[in-house]
Structure formats: C-alpha cells, structure tokens
Amino acid sequence: MKVDASTCMRCGACASVCPLNLIEVSDAQVKVGDKCTDCGACAKACPVGAIEIERKI
C-alpha cells in the first residue's frame, strides 16, 4: 500500500482495520511494516482516499 502524504489526515482509520497491525500513524507520517500483503482493507477504510494498493501481478 502507498499513502499519499498530502491527502492523508493522520486519523488512523487504516490502522484500525489492518489485520496484521502493521500501520503506525503519527503526526509526521504513516509507517507500514514490511509484511504488508496489500489486502486493501486500509484503502476501503480511508475517509479521504489517501491510500492506493498496488496489486502485484
């Protein structure tokens, strides 16, 4: 997953649905652990559409 830092409001909705608890949201940034499977839950949760999932083909 990729977060657009200028759209993101740091609200943490993404972290609340991450099945692997990999997302850390702080004032400065959104950090994602390297075990992310691009499941897409975070993108669906985001109120402002700041998250893009790159499907690995």
Add this chain to the structure above:
Amino acid sequence: MNEKYDVAVVGAGPAGSIAARAAARSGAKVLLLDKRHELGVPVQCGEALGEDVLRELRVKPDSRWAVHKVNVAKIVSPSGIAVYMSEKAAGGKIGYILDRKIFDKHLATLAADAGSDIRVGTVVDGLLSDGGKVRGVRARGPNGRTEVCADVIIAADGVMSRVARWAGINTVLKLDDLESGAQFQMVGIEFESPTTMEYYLSSKLAPGGYVWIFPKGKDMANVGLGVLASRAEHRPIDYLRNFVNSRPNLQKGRVIEINAGGVPVGGPVKETVRDGLIIVGDAARHVNPLTGGGIDYAMRAGDIAGEVAAKAVAEGNTSKKRLSEYQRRWMKLFGKRLGKYLKAKNVIINFSDAELDELAEAVQGVKFERISLSALLRVLIKSHPKLLWKLRGPM
C-alpha cells in the same frame, strides 16, 4: 532511558486524560503519553456531548470549550420526512457542541492538576512484557527512545487500538464495523435553528451511516457524515461534498476546517483487562453503535479504569483478576445499553430507504419531551410492527 511509574496511560483523548486524573487522584504515580504534538489536534469528531457525563464526573463546563448549546434533534428520512425531539424549555437537558481542540487540552490539564506527568509528541510503538504480563511501554519522542515500566498500562489509544493487539487481544475492526467519517467546519451557512442538531438518513447520502449538522454558532456548524466502510462506493469526503453542494443553505458557505476519522460501531470488545493492562474508550470500542457517539463512554470508562488501576497498584495486585473490577463496572454502567443499540443498529442499517420513510411517517406526529434514543426506539417499535418483529428479544 528507563523510567518507572505506577500507571502509564497511552493516549490523552477523553478516555486517557480522565483515567490519568482518576489514577493520580487515587494516589498513583502516573504518566500520560500521546503521540500528538498538540492534544486535541487534528479534530476527529462531530463534538456533540450531553451534559450528564460532565456533571457526574465533575468536569465544570466552560465556554472556552463547551462553545455552543443545543436542545433539539431533527431526524430527516430519505424522502425528507422530519421527526423532532426537543428537550423541555425548563429543566431539560443541555447538549453541548464542544471545541475538542480546547476540551482535550482541558482534560489533560485536569490530569496534570491531579499530579499526572504528561508527555506529548511521544509515540508508543511497543510493549515491554515479562512472561505474558505487560510491564511497560516502549516509546519514542522529542528526546529519543525511552522505556517506561509501569504496574498497570491503560490503553486509551483510540480507534487504532494497537496496544491491546500487542497484548494479544484482537481489536481489529471488520469493514462492517467501521464508520468512515469526514466533516467540514463551515461558516456563512444557514440552517433551521442554531439550537437544532440535524441528522439525515439515506442510502444515497450516506450508506450505512448518516449526515449530521451540528451548529456551533448562528451561521457556523460541523457538517459531517459517516458511511459504513463496507458499503461506501465513493470516498466519504466525496459523499460529504455532494451533500454540501446539493443544499443551497450550505452551498454558499465556506469550509474553515476539514476533519476525518474512523468510528468503531461493532460493539465493545469482550475482554478489556489482562494482567497489568486495561483497555478504555474507542480502543475498547466503547461507542454507541447507532449514533457513533463515544466521548461520554470514553470518559466514564476512563474514570473507572484510573481508579481501579491505582487501587490495584496500592494493593500490590495488578492481576487480570484484580483488574476485572473495571470490566464489571463498565459493563454494569453502560455495557448492556451499548448491546441494545448494537442490535438496533444491525436492524436499522438494513432497512431500505422506503422502509426508513415508513418509519419516519409512523412517528412523525409524536411529541418527544426529551432527546432520547431509547424513547425514539420504543416509539418506533410500538408504531411499526415489522421493526418489533426484527428486534424481538432482550431489548
């Protein structure tokens, strides 16, 4: 650095600050940590709160943060049928629209006044544990990394609820249990009355949720909505733009603030204590699933948690068994109520727009003398047999 406290509270929202105040008042050495550099910012809330909890927890309303009063709720069905609930002019209850930017700082100040230490700009990024028992937190802040040992950790880290998950309690939200919300603070708008909170239900405006207009002055309001993450076909902020653009009374206004956030609406987590750990507020999903309101429950849960944590530390027993006093007390205070609203929500979000219109029509003329969700539900059930049938059981 390695530090030692009796109680460490993660998150200085309403739940954490009230918990820190309660624990410090009961004699514990308390540290309150928050990742935010400025508490209360950014706002992730519609900011509506009934006066009861403030009175009961002795937080004296102050016009710096209790910025506006409301006493009417207007609920509008998809086709535009309005149902009104009004508090009596004399002796009725006051609803406040808060300024959370000031309110959250005020609650933290109360914690500080009671003796709690506070550290802002400090992200908790892991737990210290010892054979299954939580014994502290890892954090990083302006002064680098630190480890804080504490006999009890209170997880008040809001909707993200990562602390509980590090301790092995599954608080992950399904997309069905998350309202994804967006809000504009608007100025230069018109609405029916500055003392009326407006709610709009419709699968087109906000699938699985609703739109709200909470006045903050004569031409200023929080205009926001929540949509169920599993049902949204667009970004919540786009639903909000559509709503605003479709209303002449809002269209001409200006947006001075954009807010966003997630609301857990799947009901409270089952297990809110572990050895050395208590979970409170949004982190424990202490939110009314039907309205998405959580400030009231967060504060009440925090107050119980802080007191129980301090007592447990003083007695030298912070086991899960000892801390379960907290779980018993919040369950008794509001657990059953949240269960009832969860059930109602699960029925109501599956009504079609036509069914919502029918319901509104059936209760349109009823004179409500209070703003009361349970009174509204009772009348709905009485006047609409289908709802009664769907809700049959322990209401």
